Amino acid sequence: MIEVRHLTRRYGATLAVDRLSFEARPGVVTGFLGPNGSGKSTTMRVLLGLERPDGGDALIAGRRYADLPWPLREVGALLEARAFHPGRSARAHLTAFAAAGGVPRRRVDEVLELVGLAEVAGRRAGGFSLGMAQRLGLATALLGDPAVLLLDEPVNGLDPQGIHWIRGLLRGLAAQGRTVLLSSHLIGELARTADRLVVIGGGRLLADTSVAELTTRSSSLEDAFFALTSGAARFRGADLPATGQQEARGR
Numbered sequence: 001m002i003e004v005r006h007l008t009r010r011y012g013a014t015l016a017v018d019r020l021s022f023e024a025r026p027g028v029v030t031g032f033l034g035p036n037g038s039g040k041s042t043t044m045r046v047l048l049g050l051e052r053p054d055g056g057d058a059l060i061a062g063r064r065y066a067d068l069p070w071p072l073r074e075v076g077a078l079l080e081a082r083a084f085h086p087g088r089s090a091r092a093h094l095t096a097f098a099a100a101g102g103v104p105r106r107r108v109d110e111v112l113e114l115v116g117l118a119e120v121a122g123r124r125a126g127g128f129s130l131g132m133a134q135r136l137g138l139a140t141a142l143l144g145d146p147a148v149l150l151l152d153e154p155v156n157g158l159d160p161q162g163i164h165w166i167r168g169l170l171r172g173l174a175a176q177g178r179t180v181l182l183s184s185h186l187i188g189e190l191a192r193t194a195d196r197l198v199v200i201g202g203g204r205l206l207a208d209t210s211v212a213e214l215t216t217r218s219s220s221l222e223d224a225f226f227a228l229t230s231g232a233a234r235f236r237g238a239d240l241p242a243t244g245q246q247e248a249r250g251r
Ligand SMILES: Nc1ncnc2c1ncn2[C@@H]1O[C@H](COP(=O)(O)OP(=O)(O)OP(=O)(O)O)[C@@H](O)[C@H]1O
Pocket: 011, 014, 015, 016, 034, 035, 036, 037, 038, 039, 040, 041, 042, 043, 185
């Protein structure tokens, strides 16, 4: 479970996240959608304890990241594709991570198999294509067998076959009861993978809705996205979660 409650984060004069509230629940792929610069990565970085909020809370399994006893086993994250030492092999990278996070070593081969990197596990990760690097990032996220996954634009660099594969993987992980939060600025891509969509713009919640509902209310998903992000949305209010509605009513 992920809970973001009235989260605010500023960078100087820029209000990157503005009293944002939403939840991502177990068993569901939640798409986190917004144009470039809308605050998605900032929200994820706060959830992962990499940034401090100026206000509000960002909780995983009811706790702030810093208060999780075994973070690697509670939450797996993919923020940047090439977050590894280029001279290390994929196996060495994962083994070092496993040792640091208290994860049994046998899990390394399991995740290499899961992401389709078993055959190249001994190669220098610095020579990996972007698609292979994304797979290694996913393997790292899955290492601790976490109940919560936070993935920032995970399909970047993947070919159509890779995108198809990652969709199946993420849906399978949600079907096992995990919480999956998946960010993108592309609505079409998210709609194929996610069950629910949390849409933000300018750091604020614009809609919290199901893909099915958004589809029935608009002539196309792209139209719905443009309507929402241009401020012409009619979804605001109707689809806001209870906390957001209370806030909108001035509580
Ligand atoms: N470290 C930082 N210092 C200053 N401003 C920042 C910093 N990080 C983000 N911002 C600003 O905060 C706002 C939100 O950025 P953020 O990266 O969270 O958006 P995003 O939705 O993830 O965008 P993208 O889809 O391009 O990744 C932007 O205006 C950005 O310029």
